[in-house]
Amino acid sequence: MKSGPTIQDIAAAAGVSKSTVSLVLQQSPKIRAETAEKVREAARALGYVYNRGAATLRGRRSTTIGMVINDLTNPFFVELLVAIERVLAQSGYTTLMAHTAEDLEMQTRVLQSMREQNVAGLVMSPALGTPDSLPAEIRSWGIPLVLVMRPMGTDVDTIGVDNFVGFQLATEHLIEQGHTRIAFAGNRAGYTVATQRRQGYLKAMADHGLKVDPRWIIDVELTPEGGRQAVRAIFDLASPPTAVVCYNDQVAFGVLRELDRMGKRAGKALAVVGCDNVVASEHTNPPLTTLSAGADTLGTIASETLLSRLEESAHNEQPIMQYFAKPKLVVRESSTGPAQ
Amino acid sequence: MKSGPTIQDIAAAAGVSKSTVSLVLQQSPKIRAETAEKVREAARALGYVYNRGAATLRGRRSTTIGMVINDLTNPFFVELLVAIERVLAQSGYTTLMAHTAEDLEMQTRVLQSMREQNVAGLVMSPALGTPDSLPAEIRSWGIPLVLVMRPMGTDVDTIGVDNFVGFQLATEHLIEQGHTRIAFAGNRAGYTVATQRRQGYLKAMADHGLKVDPRWIIDVELTPEGGRQAVRAIFDLASPPTAVVCYNDQVAFGVLRELDRMGKRAGKALAVVGCDNVVASEHTNPPLTTLSAGADTLGTIASETLLSRLEESAHNEQPIMQYFAKPKLVVRESSTGPAQ
DNA sequence: CTGAAAGCGCTTACAG
DNA sequence: CTGAAAGCGCTTACAG
Structure with missing residues (x-):
């Protein structure tokens, strides 16, 4: 220097x-x-x-925004991050990025560091197991917070997707294809988002009068490896399901991989649906049917929510924003077979 | 605030x-x-x-490091980023991240912003078409710079891979499998890294007395879509190659996809090798043979190079670091067929 | 081992 | 429309 x-x-x-x-x-x-x-x-x-630092010190307002992401190995979050960064940069803000890798201790360290750096606001996708009290604590620091993808109560601005509706949609698509025995891969106990997704699936099954064998609801890690385990579990059953709804694309990738290894074809031996519509889902073999939440749109809305919080004064406080986009289903070969 | x-x-x-x-x-x-x-x-x-900002202002030394990445949609760079961030955080530095999306104007803006933020040092993977004068310019700002993955001369600390040796290795692997007609997908004119990779490929072919038809060297975008085009170009030839070395895994993903669409199987109809060993390469159908540079190792070395620059005084300047890791070939089914 | 003082580079009322 | 002055929260010689 x-x-x-x-x-x-x-x-x-x-x-x-x-x-x-x-x-x-x-x-x-x-x-x-x-x-x-x-x-x-x-x-x-x-x-x-x-010298922006000197200006911040004297002017008592900062132009950096902290962005805390739980899992950058999931391309969906990368797309989200890129979108958020773009919008913030357009408004003259700099993004301070941190990756927690789902580690709570890391998350605590990272938040501390962001406070020390005087961030004007925070966009965060909390790590698994984050205590419910965290949003209130961050508010007490005087730092506006927007949560993305992982809701934590109704007292904090939140941008995410309507997981219930999305998984209902995905499941109904499979039912329309004639499937009646449908599994759900990637249930994680005590995890809000997984619960919402499972319930969307169960609702669709119930609405169509289909019974669900508890063994079809498979608790695996939310990774490709988890997906591979799920496939093995499915075909270990005496009369296996003919379709599976996966927690996300990462799990679905593992499902496709294991099917291929078994010499089976997704869409024929087992119809597969993912969630996130990450770029790679278009390039799998076969291409993956998946729920699209639109990372770009969500990132834009999240940024704009934070920006308007930063501009608001004590007198014109806006109501809490809770936006949950309705996902769309992008139908590809993995759920229909090559025939269609 | x-x-x-x-x-x-x-x-x-x-x-x-x-x-x-x-x-x-x-x-x-x-x-x-x-x-x-x-x-x-x-x-x-x-x-x-x-208040770290106040300390920086008074103490005249900053503890934030800027990290400028050209393409976060490539998972390899995400892995690299995560590794670098981890090492820097351990040494008490905060990472200011920016994404240029290969856009030179964006890169200029981002670098300007980093200067204003008073970064202590910079890790950068320059966008395509970056002028050769940039490293010298950054040096004139008094900010230590470490280049990653994309070399720009010998006057600046650089961490990357030995692309020449890597692609020689990849090509020789295909030759060992009995292939003699081997294509190279992802040549980009005027792009240093592409040239190095192409030359490694050409060297291996020449060393084994194999002729190369110029139409086997295919210039496509470095994306899955580019890979798909490459496959179509290959099978349009009267006597098509039986194997292809791809610029990177992204291109290879497109190759696998297009083969599948044509009802062909990678490893049988066409042997495929990628480069980067991104996490997803293990989960494609079939799994992808690819060159592994070890994002984690490279990120660690890059961070440590920068940290030692930050610690050095005017008297004990260290020589320029130019480290190019020898990639390893991770052999999977896409290059050998299921038989092996 | 601890305190008083100067000053990093900027912004913001307040005069004029 | 422009200038003189105070001060943001910290660090760092310098005394003692």
Whole structure:
């Protein structure tokens, strides 16, 4: 860190005061055009770089936003992150990113670090097992928080998907294809999102008068390896299901892989539906039918929710935002077989 | 941003001076243990949060590292990012992340923003078409720079892979399987990394006395869609190649997909090798043979290179680091067929 | 081992 | 429309 010219140096070069330089840099209309031009010229000539840290300290408002993500190995979150970063950058904010890898201790460290860095706001997808009290704690720090994908009560701005409706949709699609024995892969006990998804599945089954064998509801890790286990569990049954709804695309990828290894074809031996519509789902063999929440749209809404919180004053507080997008089903070969 | 207690408040509560509090927070051995404990207790009681921005301003050294990545949709870079972040966090640094999406204007903006944020150092995978002068320019800013994956001359610390050796290896593996007509998918004119990879491929072919039809060297986008085009180009030839070396796993995914669509099986109709060993390469159908550079190792080395630059003084400058890992070939079914 | 003082680079009322 | 002055929260020589 060698320290370059400061506004003081510009002021001297342009023959004005520090205050004037500062106002010019903030594009203040209070400064005459010629003066402003003279100042900008001097700044350019000196190779001036604005010191945002000093401005934050003095001005008491920061332009960095913290983004805490639980799982960057899931491409859906990468797409979400990219979308959020894009919108925030357009509004002049810098994104401080952190990855918790579903580790609560890491999450605590990361949040601490973000406080120390003086973030103006926080977008967060909480790690599994995050205590329900965390949103209230963050609020007590005076940092606006928007939760993404993983709801934690109704007191905090939340952007996510309607998992119940989505999994109902996915299950009904399989029922329409003539399936009556449908499994659910990726149930995780005590995990809100998994519960919502399971209940959407159960609702669709019940609505169509289909019985569900408890062994069809398979608790596996939410990874490709989990998906492979699920397939083995399914074909271990005396009369195995003919279709499976997977917790997400990662699980579905494992399902497709294990089917292939067994010499079976997804869509024929077992109809498969995923969730997230990650880019790779279009390129699997066969291509994966999956629920699309639109990472791009969700990221945009999340950013905009946070931005409007940052702009609001004490008098014009807006109501809590709870937005759950209705997913769409993108039908590909894994659920229909090559015939269609 | 509500402003909490400062070291001044702690000093008052603990009955010591500001200086003492500051020293305690820096774990200075100059302070007696009892005094330190008293100060820490007061800080805890007041709910104190360290203001890193103020410290940076006064101390003239920053603890944030900028990380500029060209393509987060490629999971390899995500793995790299995660590794780098982990190592830097262990050394007390915070990572400021930015994604350029191969856009030069975006890259310029992002670098500007990082300068304003006072980053102590920069890890960067430059966007395609970055001018050769950029590393020198960044050096002139006084910010240490480590390049990852994409070399730009020998004057700057660079961590990457030996693409030449890697693609030689990949091609030789296919030759050992009995292939003599081998294509290269993902040549991009004027792109250093693509050139290195192509030359590794050509070397292996030449070493084994195999001729290369120019139409086997296929220039496509470095995406799954590019891979699909490559397959169509291959089977349009009168006597098509029986194997293909792909620029990276993304391209290979498209190749596998298009083969499947044509009712052909990778490993039988066409042997396929990728590069990067991204997590998903293990879960394709069939699983993908690919070059592994070890994102984790590379990320660790890159971070450590940067950290040692940050610690060095003017007197003990270390030589430029140019580290190119020899990739390993992970052999899976896409290059051997199910027989093996 | 601890305290008083200066100052990092900026912004923001307050005068004029 | 512009300038002089105070101060954001911290660190770092310098005394003692």
